[in-house]
Every structure is written in C-alpha cells, then in structure tokens.
Amino acid sequence: MAFNVPVNLRLEIISCCVCGVMFGLAEEFNSSLRETLKLWYCPNGHSQSYLGKSMATQIFELEKKNLALSLERDRAETKAAQKGKQLASFKKRKQEKDKKAGRGRSK
Ligand SMILES: [Zn+2]
Numbered sequence: 001m002a003f004n005v006p007v008n009l010r011l012e013i014i015s016c017c018v019c020g021v022m023f024g025l026a027e028e029f030n031s032s033l034r035e036t037l038k039l040w041y042c043p044n045g046h047s048q049s050y051l052g053k054s055m056a057t058q059i060f061e062l063e064k065k066n067l068a069l070s071l072e073r074d075r076a077e078t079k080a081a082q083k084g085k086q087l088a089s090f091k092k093r094k095q096e097k098d099k100k101a102g103r104g105r106s107k
Pocket of ligand 1: 046
C-alpha cells in the first residue's frame with residue numbers, strides 16, 4: 001500500500017564541479033554547508049565543499065572592522081574639536097593683539 005504525503009520542500013539545484021551531475025539540496029541543509037564549510041558529496045561520490053569564510057566569520061570580521069572605524073572616527077572628531085578650539089583661541093589672541101597694535105598707532 002502506498003500513501004501520498006504532501007511535502008513542502010525547497011531545493012537548491014547544485015551541479016557537481018567534478019562530474020557535472022545536477023542534484024537538489026534542501027535549502028536549509030545547503031545553508032548549513034555554506035556556514036560550516038564541511039565536506040559533502042555529490043550523488044556520484046565526489047567530495048564537495050564551499051570555500052572561503054563562513055557567514056559568521058565574515059560578520060564577525062565586519063563588526064570588528066566597523067568597531068575599529070568607529071574608534072578611528074571618534075579619535076578624529078576629538079582631534080578636530082581640539083584643533084577647532086586652538087584655532088578659535090589663536091584668532092582671539094590675534095584680534096586682541098591687532099586691537100592693541102591699532103590703539104598704539106592711533107595715539
Ligand atoms: Zn560528482
């Protein structure tokens with residue numbers, strides 16, 4: 001006796017890089033393979049694996065880079081604020097100096 005069982009399954013079509021056979025992997029399983037970079041096999045037994053960094057590693061590295069850039073930006077903003085204060089102080093002293101010099105000439 002046979003039964004019909006409705007199944008809702010999303011498959012990603014993969015082609016073996018060695019023999020070219022096409023087959024389907026469940027979407028979640030394929031995602032886990034991309035994430036873990038584990039070895040797996042085509043239906044003809046050829047070993048396969050995704051190369052590169054896992055998504056988690058890429059996210060970690062990008063967050064680390066983002067933090068470093070934020071720190072760099074904060075340091076640059078602090079330095080710019082300090083330079084702005086120095087410039088304002090310099091301008092004020094120059095105005096005072098010019099003012100005194102102007103008074104001295106008029107007498
Ligand atoms: Zn193969």
